[in-house]
Amino acid sequence: xxxxxxxxxxxxxxxxxxxxxxxxxxxxxxxxxxxxxxxxxxxxxxxxxxxxxxxxxxxxxxxxxxxxxxxxxxxxxxxxxxxxxxxxxxxxxxxxxxxxxxxxxxxxxxxxxxxxxxxxxxxxxxxxxxxxxxxxxxxxxxxxxxxxxxxxxxxxxxxxxxxxxxxxxxxxxxxxxxxxxxxxxxxxxxx
Numbered sequence: 471x472x473x474x475x476x477x478x479x480x481x482x483x484x485x486x487x488x489x490x491x492x493x494x495x496x497x498x499x500x501x502x503x504x505x506x507x508x509x510x511x512x513x514x515x516x517x518x519x520x521x522x523x524x525x526x527x528x529x530x531x532x533x534x535x536x537x538x539x540x541x542x543x544x545x546x547x548x549x550x551x552x553x554x555x556x557x558x559x560x561x562x563x564x565x566x567x568x569x570x571x572x573x574x575x576x577x578x579x580x581x582x583x584x585x586x587x588x589x590x591x592x593x594x595x596x597x598x599x600x601x602x603x604x605x606x607x608x609x610x611x612x613x614x615x616x617x618x619x620x621x622x623x624x625x626x627x628x629x630x631x632x633x634x635x636x637x638x639x640x641x642x643x644x645x646x647x648x649x650x651x652x653x654x655x656x657x658x659x660x661x
Contacts, residue, residue: 478505478513478543483536486513490534517542553591554599560589564596568613574600 478486482503489499496514500507517539521531554561567577574596581590600610646652 478509480536480540483513483517483539486510487534487536487539490514513539516546552595552599552602554595555604557589560591561599564591564599565608565610568600568610571613573615 485503486499489502494502496510497507500510503510514534517534519532519535519538523531554564563581564577567580568574572580574593577596578591578593599605600614605611
């Protein structure tokens with residue numbers, strides 16, 4: 471879980487277009503870019519350009535083009551809106567439950583159990599709403615158990631270092647330890 475995902479940028483889309491035009495297989499494109507093959511498949515499927523009109527010779531104009539792919543991705547990102555912004559009844563219900571002292575996890579869990587019309591929302595969406603522009607104007611962050619004005623970024627957990635360094639081996643003990651003349655170097659079984 472230590473890997474960080476980054477979205478495909480225009481330079482990578484240009485390389486995908488060049489390799490796709492050269493008829494390289496998707497696995498080779500993925501290996502060249504250091505991405506998973508499903509990421510490249512998804513990119514080609516989502517952003518494939520197809521012009522319904524034919525040119526004067528009857529040929530269709532279609533393919534993967536980095537400029538149109540970048541435009542499609544930018545448009546999709548601009549259209550993305552929170553479910554709470556699209557459904558005012560759900561938004562009002564979430565705000566009411568926050569005022570009653572419920573946590574976003576409790577609200578999401580109860581909605582999942584009670585929703586007969588499919589009006590569910592994840593706790594992440596509720597948090598994004600609270601810390602988004604709509605929630606900030608209503609000071610919804612103050613209703614959380616830990617009221618933070620800004621949301622803390624998630625940190626990737628770092629592996630803890632061993633209390634015993636790797637370079638300290640039992641084979642590298644001094645010779646005086648073998649005689650057991652000084653206290654502290656004795657071995658015993660305490661069980």
